[in-house]
Amino acid sequence: MKNLVIVESPAKAKTISKFLGSDYVVMASMGHVRDLPKSKLGFDPADNFKPKYLVSTDKKKVISDLKKQISKDTTIYLAADEDREGEAIAWHLIPALKIENNPIKRIVFHEITKDAIMKALENPRDVDQHLVDAQQARRILDRAVGYELSPLLWKKVRYGLSAGRVQSVAVKIIVDRENEIREFKPEEYWKIKSEFIDPELKSELAKENGSNVKVTNEAQARVIEASLKQGSFVLNDIEEKDSKRNPAAPFTTSTLQQEASRKLGYSVKQTMIIAQQLYEGNVGNIPGHTGGLITYMRTDSLNLSKVATSAAKEVIEAQYGKEYSLDKPRAYKSKAKGAQEAHEAIRPVNLALKPSEIKDHVDNSQYKLYSLIWKRTLATQMAPAKIANTTYKIKAGKSEEFEFQTKGQRIIFPGFMKAYTEGSDNPESALDSTEKILPTIKVGTVLNLNKLDLEQLFTKPPARYTEASLVKKLESEGIGRPSTYAPTISTIQQREYVVKTEDKKLEPTPTGEIVNTFLADHFSDIVNLGFTAKIEEEFDDIAEGKIAWEQVMHEFYGGFKKTIEEKEETVNKEDYLQVREIGTDPKSGKPMSARVGRFGPFVQIGTKDDEEKPQFVAIPDHLNMDTITMEEALFLFTLPRVVGHTAEGEEIKANIGRFGPYLQVKTKYYSLKTDDPYTVEEDRALVVIKEIDEAKAKATIKNFEKEKIQVLIGQYGPYIKQGRKNFKIPKGKVAEDLTLEECEEIIAKDPKSKTAAKKAPAKKAPAKKPAAKKTTAKKTTTKKAPAKKTTAKKSTPKT
Template sequence: MKNLVIVESPAKAKTISKFLGKDYKVMASMGHVRDLPKSKLGFDPENNFEPKYLISTDKKKVISDLKKEITKDTTIYLAADEDREGEAIAWHLIPALKIEKNPIKRIVFHEITKGAILEAINNPREVDQHLVDAQQARRILDRAVGYELSPLLWKKVRYGLSAGRVQSVAVKIIVDRENEIREFVPEEFWKIKADFINPELKSELAKIDGKAKKVKNEQEAKEIETSINQGKFELFDIEEKESNRNPAAPFTTSTLQQEASRKLGLSVRQTMVIAQQLYEGNVGNIPNHTGGLITYMRTDSLNLSKVATSAAKEVIENEYGKEYALAKPRVYRSKAKGAQEAHEAIRPVNMALKPSDIKSYVEPAQFKLYSLIWKRTLATQMAPAKIANTTYKISAGKDKEYEFQSKGQRIIFPGFMKAYTEGSDNPEAVLDSSEKILPTIKVGTVLDLEKLDLEQNFTKPPARYTEASLVKKLESEGIGRPSTYAPTISTIQQREYVTKTEDKKLAPTPTGEIVNSFLVDHFPHIVDLGFTAKVEEDFDEIAEGKIAWQQVMQHFYGDFKKTINEKEESVNKEDYLQIREIGTDPKSGKPISARVGRFGPFVQIGTKDDEEKPQFVAIPDHLNMDTITLDEALFLFTLPRVVGQTQEGEDIKANIGRFGPYLQVKTKFYSLKQDDPYTIEFPRALEVIKEIDEAKAKALIKEFPEEKIQVLIGQYGPYIKQGRKNFKIPKSVEAEDLTLEQTLEIIAKDPKSKTAAKKTAAKKTAAKKTTTKRTTRKKSTAKTTTKK
């Protein structure tokens, strides 16, 4: 092949291949092809932090397939994404494919359209080593933290834990907020509201003696009520102000994630997956459109190109009228730390392509996200909204010492609000775009009171973070970059350091809290927001060529490694056992404690030093190990409980195990998905058992009881089940016709089975023996020849 274009994903390859002629082949690298080895540190601190990259096991076939298309005359276009990660992917491909002597051209584009691709092909550049080095610094520094800190956590806290540079800071932010909530002491305050009649009007006490003051308690509220009853309500002033409201800036990665969460209910990860599909053109066949639908979705720039603003103006004039358009384009400047202004904001590649034009050809989630981006981009280039704000000021009280206020809002000209208004993270906030018209009343009018409400309130603790508000916090602190927000938030949930509550808020798990405590106590700089932001600034300076990446590593690694070695000796594991004494068991007199184990929090009666083995039970999700009471803990030990008996006289027991709540009848187990094992009644237990038995009967194709083997039909077709292990059935085999011998053979050949493992080991041993014999024979022959 004369020209080989290498992109990151197959979807992108498919789209770009439509724009290039027969002389070009477009293939995908499937992301990074080389990385640091998993089982080693991966770099040499004694040799200027020299990394030791290996081709990833799952990318060996990709490399092999790419090599087949390359000859010494092939021109290779490295077309990975236009960011540091993409630059590193392109750089790694050169040694992995051994193409150092080939003509190599690095091409970049921020949208996948024919014009953008052809322009990139015609304007190649060199691989930017500074960007590569910035990515290398991030990867190696993160490896240092993870590789050195995780084993220390295993020794001093619990096996299987891990630490990450940015992830640990994100966990700390969530833990700090949880501590604020726990320590929060509500303060009482009272609202005093007056409803009037003829005309209807609602108002609220705003000032006392001309100043904004809180009404602290019921006594104060009653005193105000007494004074009000001795006076009258009179409208003494009408304040009217006109104001202009400007639209929010175009989307960056961060603001898109936040708004998609607020308006569409998408997680940060879901937003990025859908945005990637829109960017790559991984959608249906849209008439008169080929390629991607939006520009590159990992950006912190607020820039819009002249082409985009001109196209937006044309659409605005056609859709809404000339009065909604701007004479000059509106320009935004980013306030985000380390923003890369050379890129563009996220916008549609073709403003003329309305959401309604694509609705029938794309997935519902793709349509919703595209609509959000299209409307937001359009709004940025629309005229400001003109709002008339009116405040009625009403005097009250014996000496007119109280001022009540009624506020109204009228939209004089909707401007950008015709297309789009930004969402809010505050569920109690009334949408600013809504109108509230006040009745027409003249100054001096005495108002007829319908009712006076004295309303007790308490201040509320700060809210837990959502995924979106956490992204906002990370960005505002300069922690992470557009490409890191989604993986960071996914990782802390996957590691079970953070959990998502029913209302989609992020709360730390007991494990997350203990890991955070350990890091705060012994590695405060690792979880320090300022330090983490400073490291990001160092990466930016590397990307700009101002400092060498090894310099950043030298500054960090020496002290970090020294601290690791010190903590190996000085930290006492007993300090991080996560044990909370609750009280004493009234029956046995043994201590009851809440603890965190391998499978989460649990309550234990007794200790390991007792003659009898301690009793323990898992703490359900609705209880917290930090707040569980003695009565609640004792109630947990009522499990296992006998709910009733089957017709055969067998006990039906309810319990909680490693995999959650369940019912048990002899050796059969029935998972409880919706029912509480503590409260489930006998009739309901029989229903659950019947439902699960019937479902299992429908799924059962064949059974070989003597071998404890079942042939079942599952979500993805027939399979074999033996104990807790499942085995695939070859497509060439009919599940209904399987004999016991055939079933055992399939199990034996499966890599998961011990039999297969033993056979593989035996084959390897035999192969080694054969090789040894051949080597011995060769040596023997050589000796004989020498003697002759």
């Protein structure tokens, strides 16, 4: 093959191949093809931090397939994304494919259209080593933090924990907000409102003797009320003021994530997946359109090209009229630290392609996000809105000492608001764009009071972060870059340091809080917002060729490594056990405590030093280990409870285990998905058991009960189950015909079965020594955790 174009994803390859002739083959690398080894540090601090990259196991076939298309004369076009990560992907492909002697051309484009691709092919460049080094510095520094710090967390806090540079800062922000909420003391205040009739008008107390008034208690409110009842309400002034409002800037990665959250309810990850589809053209067949629908979606630039502003002007004038367009394009300047101003903001590649024209040809989520981007882009190039603001000032009180106010507004000229208005993160604030027309009343009119309301209110604590508002906070602090927001937020939830509440707010888990406390106590730099932002600026400097990446590593690693070694010796694990004494169990006389174990918070009766094993029960989601009372804790120990009996007279017990609430009949277990194990009754329990038994019967092909082996039908076809482990049925075997002996043979040959492990060659044993070390740590740090009866898993929800 004469020309090979390598992009990152199959969807992008499919779209680009439509624009190129038969002289080109377009293939995907499926992202990074090389990375640091998973089980080692991966770089040598003694050799100037030289990294050791390996072709990832799951990319060996990709590399093999790409090599088949390459001869010594093949020209390779490296067409990864136009950012640091993309530059690094392109750079790693060269040694992985061993194409150093081939003609290599790096091409970039910020939209996937025929013009953009042809222009990129005509203007190739070399791989930008500075951008590669910036990505390399981030990867190696993050590996240093994760690899060195995580084992210390295992030893000093709990096995299985991990730390990450940007993720730890994100968790700190969420924990700090939670502490603000806990420490918040509500303050009382009162609102005094009046309602008038003939004409209808509502107003609110604003001033007393010309100064802003704050009513803090009922006594003060009653004094004001008494005065108001002795006087009249007179409209004594009308203040009118015109104002202009300009549209919000075009979308960057972070503002798109925020607005898609506010207006569409999308998570940050969901927004990026849909945006990627729109960028790559991974959508349905749109008549008259080929290629991507939007420009590159990882950007912090607010720039719009001349092509875009000219196209916007044409669409605006055609759709809304000339008075809605601008004589000169409106430009925006980014406030984000380290913004890549050379790139473009997120916009449609063809503004003439209206959302209505794609609606019937794409997914609903794609249509909604495209529509949002289209409207926002158009609005940025539309005339300002003109608003008439009116304030009615009403004198009241025995001595006319009080002033009530009513505010209204009228849109004189909607301008950009005809197309789009930005959403708000504050659920209590109404959109300013709503018109509120006031009735026509002359100055001097005595108003007819219908009702006077005294309303007691209390100040509210700051709101928890949403995914979108957390992105806004990270960006404002200069932490992370467009490509890191979504992975950071996904990671802290996957690690169960943070959970999403029912109203989509981010709340720290007890695990997240203890890890944050540990890092704040001993590695303050890692969770320091200013320090993290400084590191990001240094990555920017590397990208611009101002400093060498090795210099950044030298400055960070020496002190960090020294601190790790010091903390190995000085940190006391007892300080991070997360234990709260509740009192003494009235039955046994043993101490009762709330603790956090591997699977979340639980209550324990007794200690490990007692002759009898301590009793455990998980703390459910609606209770908190910091506030749980003795009465609440004792109630948790009413499980397991006998719910009733089966038709055969067998006891039905309800309990909560590691995997959540369940019913038990002899040795059979039935998961309770929606029922409360503390309150479920016999009738309901029998229904649950019947439904699950029937579902299992339908899914069971064969059941060798004595050997605890089953042949079942699952989502992906038949498989063998033994205990909690599943085994794939080899090709050529018919599930219905399998004998017990054949099932046992398949299990024995499976790499994850104990039988297969016993048969493994002895020479492989030394390679498992490091893993054995981890196992020991696990036993040491989890011996206090609840056993089968523990329900702590439930307290770290994965909803």
